[in-house]
Amino acid sequence: MKAYDPLVKQLLDGELTLAELPPELQAEGSEALRLLAAVDRRAVMLPETLDARVMDALRTRARVVPVVPLARRSLGWITEPLELRLRVRPWALGAALAAAAALVLVLRGPGGMISRQGPAATVSALPESLLVRFVLYAPGAKQVGLAGTFNQWNQSATPLVRAGNDGVWTVTLTLPAGQHQYGFVVDGRRWVTDPAAPAVDDGFGRRNSVIAVGGTLRAGRVL
Amino acid sequence: MVRAVLGGDVERYAELVRRYRDRYARYAARMLGSADAAEDAVQDAFIRAYDQLAQCREPDNFAGWFFLILRNRCFAERRREARMGAGPGDIESRPIPASEQPDGMMDAKERLHALQQALLDLTPEQREVFVLKHVEGLSYDEIATRIGGSVPSLKMRMHRAYDRLRQRLKDRM
Numbered sequence: 001m002k003a004y005d006p007l008v009k010q011l012l013d014g015e016l017t018l019a020e021l022p023p024e025l026q027a028e029g030s031e032a033l034r035l036l037a038a039v040d041r042r043a044v045m046l047p048e049t050l051d052a053r054v055m056d057a058l059r060t061r062a063r064v065v066p067v068v069p070l071a072r073r074s075l076g077w078i079t080e081p082l083e084l085r086l087r088v089r090p091w092a093l094g095a096a097l098a099a100a101a102a103l104v105l106v107l108r109g110p111g112g113m114i115s116r117q118g119p120a121a122t123v124s125a126l127p128e129s130l131l132v133r134f135v136l137y138a139p140g141a142k143q144v145g146l147a148g149t150f151n152q153w154n155q156s157a158t159p160l161v162r163a164g165n166d167g168v169w170t171v172t173l174t175l176p177a178g179q180h181q182y183g184f185v186v187d188g189r190r191w192v193t194d195p196a197a198p199a200v201d202d203g204f205g206r207r208n209s210v211i212a213v214g215g216t217l218r219a220g221r222v223l
Numbered sequence: 224m225v226r227a228v229l230g231g232d233v234e235r236y237a238e239l240v241r242r243y244r245d246r247y248a249r250y251a252a253r254m255l256g257s258a259d260a261a262e263d264a265v266q267d268a269f270i271r272a273y274d275q276l277a278q279c280r281e282p283d284n285f286a287g288w289f290f291l292i293l294r295n296r297c298f299a300e301r302r303r304e305a306r307m308g309a310g311p312g313d314i315e316s317r318p319i320p321a322s323e324q325p326d327g328m329m330d331a332k333e334r335l336h337a338l339q340q341a342l343l344d345l346t347p348e349q350r351e352v353f354v355l356k357h358v359e360g361l362s363y364d365e366i367a368t369r370i371g372g373s374v375p376s377l378k379m380r381m382h383r384a385y386d387r388l389r390q391r392l393k394d395r396m
Contacts, residue, residue, distance in 0.1 A: 003386040012385055013356075013363075013378070035388060038334035039357050044248040046262050051240045054269045058233060191303055193267065202299075 008032050130213040132175050134182075136160055139167025141186045148182030148208075150175055155185040181208035225282035228273075240269050243286055247293050253354045254297040256343050264300060268293040287369070294351070294370065301347045341391040349384035352377055 010016045011029050021029045136144050144160040150173065151157040160169035181200065184192040193199055198210045227235040244265065251261035272279075272292050279288045342350050355366045363374045363381075 004382075004389055006382075009382045009385055013381070032385070032389075034334070035338065035385075035392065036357060038331070038338040040253070040335050040339060041358055041360075042249075044245070044252040044258050044261060046244050046248045046258075046265060048241075048244075050244055050262060050266055050269075051237055054240050054266055054273075055234070055237050057270055058236065058273055189304070191300075192263075202303075 004028065004032060012036060130175050130177065131172055132211065132213060133170060133172045134160065134184075135163075136169040136184050136186075136192075137167055138169055138184075138186055141167075141169065143187055144169040145185040145188070146171055146173075146182060147185055148180055150180050150182070155188070160184075175211075175213055177213055179210060179212045181210050183208055225276065225279060225285050229276055229282075236273055239285060243289055244269075246286060247290055250290075250354060250359060251293060251297055253339075253342065253358050254347070254350060255300055256339065260300070264293060264296045268296045271296070290369065298347050298351075337392055338388070341388050344391055345384050345387055349380055349387065352381045353384050353388075356381065 004012070005025055005028060007016060007021055007025055008028050011018060011021060012032050012035075018026065018029050018033065134146055138144055145155045146158040146160060147153045147155040148158075158171055158173065160171040162168070163170045181202070186192055193209050200208060200210055202208045224235050224238050228239070248258070248261050248265060251264045252258045255261055255264060268289065272289050275292070279285060281288065342353060345353065351370065352366060355361045355369065356363070361369070363377050366372075366377055367374050
């Protein structure tokens with residue numbers, strides 16, 4: 001189908017009326033106006049709960065779970081995350097590259113996601129690597145993946161598994177010491193960053209969550 | 224309020240969120256294809272705005288500054304989806320089969336959904352101009368003020384969008 005006549009485009013821009021178009025363009029003009037008539041101008045109101053989620057994220061975004069030697073922990077740590085918390089100030093650390101992440105996200109309904117605050121990335125120390133547990137609260141999700149620099153951003157390489165029937169998804173990885181960027185992929189299409197975690201631009205104008213493991217966290221303080 | 228937050232009163236930020244939560248929700252929803260996606264984007268944008276609040280050079284124009292952050296978030300989301308090979312594809316953005324529509328509502332509803340789907344096939348830049356002009360009701364001058372660029376370049380972008388929409392909707396309008 002050919003392009004609209006320039007006069008019809010002026011009609012769509014509101015610079016001409018249909019009556020001002022020459023007779024041979026009346027049909028094309030009418031068709032174009034039907035397009036604009038289909039525009040959805042209904043207001044979109046967001047839930048008031050968004051306010052609380054934002055504020056919760058801001059209040060807790062600096063809280064992280066510190067590194068604890070694995071030898072001091074039984075295997076029970078996998079199901080019982082550490083309650084120790086470390087307060088850091090990522091804005092004082094440049095691009096927020098020096099904190100472990102706190103990750104709990106909520107999937108609202110079949111297609112919608114709402115991020116929630118809370119500690120869920122639990123880190124335990126190994127000599128050259130760290131066990132990191134990622135948790136996503138997403139009761140509406142059918143599948144959840146973890147993509148990051150540690151798996152070449154392969155969204156299917158590290159699936160999370162359901163932990164019970166309460167909508168919690170989890171996966172535990174051994175990550176080498178260093179900084180890692182990551183995000184969750186819900187139902188294969190929705191990218192979710194963690195508002196409670198430090199983040200950096202991904203080069204496309206958006207942010208990836210960041211976890212720094214190993215040398216940047218020591219004995220409850222950031223070095 | 225911005226100055227109060229910058230002065231350390233974090234709780235005052237809640238007032239900014241409450242005041243501006245819905246102002247650009249429709250823009251985000253039309254840019255991303257669903258209200259759910261818009262909700263995520265607005266939430267992320269508020270958190271990012273908080274992180275960067277010290278860079279808000281005109282505290283009295285928080286809304287305009289926040290819009291640019293939300294805009295970047297919407298553009299990044301679309302680029303990410305393109306990179307991941309996944310379209311918006313939310314149920315509410317899919318054209319509804321005519322057979323599912325009640326009599327009398329068929330054409331209008333189908334057109335509405337078809338247009339929304341077609342908008343998602345535009346480039347983010349084309350879609351934005353269309354949304355700002357025909358959903359938000361801004362003039363080209365106002366669009367240029369809000370997002371930058373010259374009026375002629377915005378018009379050219381829009382006119383390409385018209386042609387692309389016509390091609391995409393040739394059997395529906």
